[in-house]
Structure formats: C-alpha cells, structure tokens
Amino acid sequence: MFQESTQAAQDRLAEAIQHLASAIEGGGGLAGQTAGGGAEAAPAAAPAGDAGGLFGAGDIGDMLAKLQGKAVSYLPQLLGAIAILVIGYFVVKILTGVVRRALGKTKIDATLTGFLCNVLQMAMLVFVVISAVTRLGVNTNSFVAILGAAGFAVGFAMQGSLSNFAAGVMLMIFRPLRKGDLVEAGGVLGIVDEIGVFATIINTLENKKAIVANSTITDGNIINYTANGKLRVDMTFGIGYGDDIDAAISTMQGILDADSRVLKDPAPTVALFEHGDSSVNFVCRPYVKPEHYWDVWFDTHKAVKEAFDAKGISIPFPQRDVHMFQATA
Numbered sequence: 001m002f003q004e005s006t007q008a009a010q011d012r013l014a015e016a017i018q019h020l021a022s023a024i025e026g027g028g029g030l031a032g033q034t035a036g037g038g039a040e041a042a043p044a045a046a047p048a049g050d051a052g053g054l055f056g057a058g059d060i061g062d063m064l065a066k067l068q069g070k071a072v073s074y075l076p077q078l079l080g081a082i083a084i085l086v087i088g089y090f091v092v093k094i095l096t097g098v099v100r101r102a103l104g105k106t107k108i109d110a111t112l113t114g115f116l117c118n119v120l121q122m123a124m125l126v127f128v129v130i131s132a133v134t135r136l137g138v139n140t141n142s143f144v145a146i147l148g149a150a151g152f153a154v155g156f157a158m159q160g161s162l163s164n165f166a167a168g169v170m171l172m173i174f175r176p177l178r179k180g181d182l183v184e185a186g187g188v189l190g191i192v193d194e195i196g197v198f199a200t201i202i203n204t205l206e207n208k209k210a211i212v213a214n215s216t217i218t219d220g221n222i223i224n225y226t227a228n229g230k231l232r233v234d235m236t237f238g239i240g241y242g243d244d245i246d247a248a249i250s251t252m253q254g255i256l257d258a259d260s261r262v263l264k265d266p267a268p269t270v271a272l273f274e275h276g277d278s279s280v281n282f283v284c285r286p287y288v289k290p291e292h293y294w295d296v297w298f299d300t301h302k303a304v305k306e307a308f309d310a311k312g313i314s315i316p317f318p319q320r321d322v323h324m325f326q327a328t329a
Helices: 002-025 057-104 110-135 141-157 159-174 214-219 245-258 290-311
Strands: 182-185 188-195 199-204 209-213 222-224 235-239 269-275 280-285
Touching (some): 057 110, 110 141, 110 159, 159 188, 159 214, 188 209, 235 245, 235 290, 245 290
Antiparallel strands (some): 199 209, 235 280
C-alpha cells in the first residue's frame, strides 16, 4: 500500500510539471489530450534523470526565442535613443560654440563668457539625456521632479554663494571695475587682480592679497580711481608771511610745466589757499595718469623744497611766541 501511495504522488508531480510546461508554451490543455477530444492518456512517469528539473530543453529554447523576439521589437527604440544622444551631443557642441563666439564679440568678461557657456552646455546635455531616456519608453516625470527638488534644495543651501554669483555676473556685465584698476571697494583699497564668479581678488597698496566677496562689493560704494584715465594730485605747500607770493606761485608752476608726466588738459592749478597760523598755504593740483600718481607726488614735493631753498623762500614750521611776566614782590 505504501508503494501504491508513492507511485500516486510521483504521478501527480509529473502531471503538475506537464501543466507548467504547457502554460509556458501558451497551450491551455494537457499534453496527453487526443485530437478528437477523447479521454486523457495515462501520464507517464518522469524519467529518473529529469525528476528534479523544472524546464526541458524545448522550454528553454522557447524562452530564448521569446527574448529574441522582444529584443528585435525593442531594437528601434534603442537605436533611436542612441541616435538622439549622438546627434544631440554634436548639436550642443555647435550651439555652444556659436554662443561663445557671439559673447566674445561683446564687452562681457571672458570669465563670465566661459561660465555661461558651460552652464548652457550642461543644461542642453541634460535635456538630450532626458529625451533619449523618454525614447526608450521610460517615464521621466518622476526624474524631472527629483531634479527640480534637488535643485531647489541646493539653491536654498547655497543662497549665500548664489548671491555672490549674481553679484559677480553684475560686475562682469556692467564693468564698474576692471583688472588693473585702482579701486576702493568692499572696504579694500588696491589694484584689481582678478574678477571671479564668486569673489574678486584685490592687491592692496601694501602688496597684500585681499579676496573680497562679490556681494560685499556690489552692496557698498565703489570708488574707481582709474576709470576716468586721469587723477588729480592734491598737494599743499606753505611759505612764510614775509616771502614773495608771486615768486612762490611761479616757482611751483614752473616745476609742474617742466614735468612731462603732468597733463596739459586739464591744466594744473596753483593758487593761494589760506592764511594759516604760521604760513601762507598754497594748493598745487596737477592732473596725471593713474600710474604716475605717486611718482609725481614724491618728485614734486622734493622739487618744491629744493627750488624754495634756492630762491630763499622759507617753508615755515609751526611756532608760538611765549611772553613771560614776572610779578613784583
């Protein structure tokens, strides 16, 4: 009786395997059905060597055939996506080159031109990739939503840097200062060395390197000593009350006229300025190019002192008269 129950279990297992194979092949009936719809044939026992297998050689062949069919049907979409990537890449390169050349003909700084072109190129490449993925049949709505959320989070976290970036764009477009200009901006006085996207490098007059955030520059006042191409050198000289005023004026005017670095237009100004406590003071104001400012300042002070000494014109120093009274006994 035990042998009969074992044989029945094996028969049921073989029948289940046969049903599974028929389902994979797409057939709805049993393998043992007759063409005329007669009675089922008795299922044969599974061979000893195949008792533990699920699919036969024919089943695997059918599965490979189905996979091949799906691959063939999917091939046009795959080729279309590859074409979009290749053609889109070259189109992006061409458009970026056109924009770069167009911006190069304007007055926009080269640093800003390169940055804008790189941002434009990355944005167009992302669009090309999304188009290719969409051609494959993938739903990109969630992907775009994730990119938008990530961009918003990054922008919120980097709002300070974005403020500096926006200020850098304004500096490069409106050009209130350029490389080599002597400026006072962001609380720093010096010569502009580099205008970056996020910060500007200024070399101070003490030869210190100052890195100033762009937003700090645009939020405050900018004094550009170089923009107009000429600077006025303000100097003051004093003579004694007993000296000849006209001689002093002609002496200072002659020194300025002899200096080739002093500009003729506008003409320099030499005039009596005030009656000081110990001297009669004159203003001496020549116009020079920005790069000659300090040289003219130093040389003029030296030349005036030597010329006054040669002509006997005194340069007084502060002094006081002290009167002492002695009380009688």
